[in-house]
Amino acid sequence: MDEEKLKPLIDRYFSTPERQMLLEAGTVLIEQGGNNERLYYVRSGKLAGFYSEAEESEEGSESTQVLSAGTGEFVGVHSFFSGTWTASSTVIAQVDSQLAWIERADTESPDDYSALTAQFMPLIVNELSQRQIRAMRESLAKEKALQQLYTAEQMTTLGQLAAGIAHELNNATGVVSSKAVRLEAAISSLINQANPELATFFETGLIQGQVLTSREVRERGKTFEKTYRLPKDQARELARAIPREGHIETWMKQHDVAIRAWQLGRDLYDLKLASQHTVGIVKSVKQLGRTEISHDEVININDTIMQAKALLKSDLRGVSVHFEPGTLPAFTGSQTELMQMWINILKNACDALKSTIAPEIHIHTRYSNGWYYVTIGNNGPEITEETRRKIFQPDFTTKKTGLSFGLGLGLSIVKRIASNYNGSVAVKSDREKTIFRIRLAPWNSNE
Amino acid sequence: MNKFNVICVDDQPEVLNAVQQDLKPLKQWLNIEECESAAEALELMEELDAEGQMVAVVISDHVMPDKTGVELLAEIAADPRFEHTRRVLLTGQATHIDTINAINQxxxxxYFDKPWxxxxxxGCVRSLVTSYVFDAGMDYSDYREFLDAQMMLRRLRIY
Known part of the structure; x- marks a missing residue:
């Protein structure tokens, strides 16, 4: 409020020596719901008003701060001018405060009261507008906090669920893979005892599985059908089994049993492959549900990016990587988590760049206003809007090719980690480039 | 006796192989073909059609690179040459929307869930081939012993 306009008012009403008091820090000035017939002016110090839902201040009942008044501000505006003479909040001195006041009695004569209200009008309006703004800000902040809490909750639940599933799957896969190894040894020794000649066929299947594609098998089958005058099915089974550089005549000599031995080996090979595959999936699911991470490491974000780059050396072969590290203050957090983020994004970039001529990745780091910004861009194909919308969902993946398929966990891990650091991750993509922007705050810096 | 063709499509060779092996009991009267992609399946169907052969059933995985199973089956459904061909989706990864599209488009x-x-x-392939034989208006006498008996009886009552 305008100090100058206020000064005559203060001089006139709040300068009576017998209406001045010192309120020690922690003392309650007025109680919510209690009678208040004074309007206080804070000459110095700081007071805060609290509102609580419960009628009586029961133990554990939460109170919310609704008012704060510093030097030059007023307390009791609400109860004084609304004419209710009832305090809307409990006001407590935060520090030792000097107060001056006027009383209801001063306003007993109607003329005085209207003169007083007229003079205090700007003050009343100011107070009301302050309260309004405060309420609005608080409801916005609350909304935001709720959103954050909701996101964090979602991620934690997902993580716990994932960890639970990973544990169960690990047990099951453990049995599958150990039994597969046992079966392999048992069958291998049985075949060697019964018919050592067949062992070669069995091992061919066991060591490499089926190498030929379905198309090759079809074509080769046709050739075998003609050359060796075999029925279609048998020709095709042989086409499937005999290695490209294999000695065909050896197989033809006893093709019936040779195929059976090979198939047995091939089945075991597939079994092992599938269980390895499961182990890999479980590992990445576990990452999503990881809880045993320490967040108080002091790290340099630029270093973690360098390390991630080093780990992905083979994937990044042929891609020209431009890294422009900014000057960053030390960061508090988990090195593992940060590296997980960079690895996931860089690996995705590598996959996206597979069919790009002159593939490039640009990494850029920056610090500003307490935030760490990392930008990772590539010149790969555009990510369509539809895909961009789903890209951070935990079950979304575009990688479905054979065994190298993705789980769709990568970017959801990135998102979860970023949200742990109060941060965010965003993707922008057009025909020239695709950019991932990550914003992070040090661990717990907001608490 | 001319064999009917059943085409299996899956981008994971081990899965394709497992399906093919599981269908072995039908090999006596069905020719089981394997394809690792939708494109390969379409090419093979083109080839078989040119040779005058019958494609009775296509069993496809859904999530595959380039073209999905639903897209493949929709394309087959729209092709008048294969109007009687039975379409089966065998997948563990279809979403709700995918499944709706599989039915509508x-x-x-x-529909088979993995693992199957x-x-x-x-049994499903047997009964689908049986209905194919009747829909395509073919002489079923050669295949009588292999076809799904119940389905055959039901169809005979109608015609």
Whole structure:
């Protein structure tokens, strides 16, 4: 409020020596719901008003701060001018405060009261507008906090669920893979005892599985059908089994049993492959549900990016990587988590760049206003809007090719980690480039 | 006796192989073909059609690179040459929307979840081929012993 306009008012009403008091820090000035017939002016110090839902201040009942008044501000505006003479909040001195006041009695004569209200009008309006703004800000902040809490909750639940599933799957896969190894040894020794000649066929299947594609098998089958005058099915089974550089005549000599031995080996090979595959999936699911991470490491974000780059050396072969590290203050957090983020994004970039001529990745780091910004861009194909919308969902993946398929966990891990650091991750993509922007705050810096 | 063709499509060779092996009991009267992609399947169907052969059933995985199973089956459904061909989706990764599309656009005749039950898969293919034989108006006498008896009786009552 305008100090100058206020000064005559203060001089006139709040300068009576017998209406001045010192309120020690922690003392309650007025109680919510209690009678208040004074309007206080804070000459110095700081007071805060609290509102609580419960009628009586029961133990554990939460109170919310609704008012704060510093030097030059007023307390009791609400109860004084609304004419209710009832305090809307409990006001407590935060520090030792000097107060001056006027009383209801001063306003007993109607003329005085209207003169007083007229003079205090700007003050009343100011107070009301302050309260309004405060309420609005608080409801916005609350909304935001709720959103954050909701996101964090979602991620934690997902993580716990994932960890639970990973544990169960690990047990099951453990049995599958150990039994597969046992079966392999048992069958291998049985075949060697019964018919050592067949062992070669069995091992061919066991060591490499089926190498030929379905198309090759079809074509080769046709050739075998003609050359060796075999029925279609048998020709095709042989086409499937005999290695490209294999000695065909050896197989033809006893093709019936040779195929059976090979198939047995091939089945075991597939079994092992599938269980390895499961182990890999479980590992990445576990990452999503990881809880045993320490967040108080002091790290340099630029270093973690360098390390991630080093780990992905083979994937990044042929891609020209431009890294422009900014000057960053030390960061508090988990090195593992940060590296997980960079690895996931860089690996995705590598996959996206597979069919790009002159593939490039640009990494850029920056610090500003307490935030760490990392930008990772590539010149790969555009990510369509539809895909961009789903890209951070935990079950979304575009990688479905054979065994190298993705789980769709990568970017959801990135998102979860970023949200742990109060941060965010965003993707922008057009025909020239695709950019991932990550914003992070040090661990717990907001608490 | 001319064999009917059943085409299996899956981008994971081990899965393709497992399906093919599971269908072995039908090999006596069906020719089981394997394809690792939708494109390969379409090419093979083109080839078989040119040779005058019958494609009775296509069993496809859904999530594959380039073209999905639903897209493949929808394309087959729209092709008048294969109007009687039975379409089966065999997948563990279809979403709710995918499944809706599979019914509305690809008009699939059967849906299998992975992992599948071998007996049910074999039984399903048997009955689908039976209905194919009748829909395509073919002489079933050669195949009588192999066809799904109940389905055959039901169809005979209608015609």
């Amino acid at each position: 690809a008009g699939i005749h059967h 039950n071998v007996d049910k898969l074999v």
